Structures are given as C-alpha cells and as structure tokens.
Amino acid sequence: MVVVGAIAVCVVLAVLAFVIPRLSRHPERGTQRTLGAGARAGGKAPGPLGRLFSKPFHSSSRAVGRSGSAGRRFRGRMPF
Known part of the structure; x- marks a missing residue:
C-alpha cells in the first residue's frame, strides 16, 4: 500500500516539478516530512x-526526492 501511494506521489511530483519547478519544493518537503514521520513510527x-x-518509508522518501529533482532537471534541459 505504501509503495503504490509512493509511486503515485512520485509521478505527480515529477509532473509538478516539470511544470512549476519553484513551487514544487513545498509539496516535496511536505511529502518527505510525512514519510519521515512514518519511518520514525x-x-x-x-x-x-x-x-x-x-x-x-525511507525508500519512498528517497524516491520522492529523486523524482522531484528529476522533473526540475528535465525542465532545465528543455531548449525553451
């Protein structure tokens, strides 16, 4: 269940990071904070x-960070 939710969040976060790079950091941090609380529990x-x-929870948090940075990195490589 956690894995399916993490995959969905990663996809949404990557798209958000591509479309609105600066505004995607807040949802990324919130998601990592929530996953960190689950890992601590x-x-x-x-x-x-x-x-x-x-x-x-640890691996999902790492995946969320990677997907957000990948979306921003892909946006930076676009020619326009």
Missing part, C-alpha cells in the same frame, strides 16, 4: 522489526 518497533517497518 515504524522504527519504534523492537529489534529488526523496526528496520523492517521503517524501510518502505
């Missing part, structure tokens, strides 16, 4: 379960 489980529960 999952990390409170004892032992290896904490790492297992927080891993999807």
Whole structure:
C-alpha cells in the first residue's frame, strides 16, 4: 500500500516539478516530512522489526526526492 501511494506521489511530483519547478519544493518537503514521520513510527518497533517497518518509508522518501529533482532537471534541459 505504501509503495503504490509512493509511486503515485512520485509521478505527480515529477509532473509538478516539470511544470512549476519553484513551487514544487513545498509539496516535496511536505511529502518527505510525512514519510519521515512514518519511518520514525515504524522504527519504534523492537529489534529488526523496526528496520523492517521503517524501510518502505525511507525508500519512498528517497524516491520522492529523486523524482522531484528529476522533473526540475528535465525542465532545465528543455531548449525553451
């Protein structure tokens, strides 16, 4: 469920970063903040379960950052 939601957010964020590069940073930060809260909550489980529960949130946060920067980078390479 987290993975499907993260993919959808990444696609929307990449399109937003391409269309409106400067205004896409606020939603990106908000999404990363939310995913960070989920990772912290999952990390409170004892032992290896904490790492297992927080891993999807960490990887989703990294993917959100990459998709936003990729959209802005692609916009910067456009000839117009």
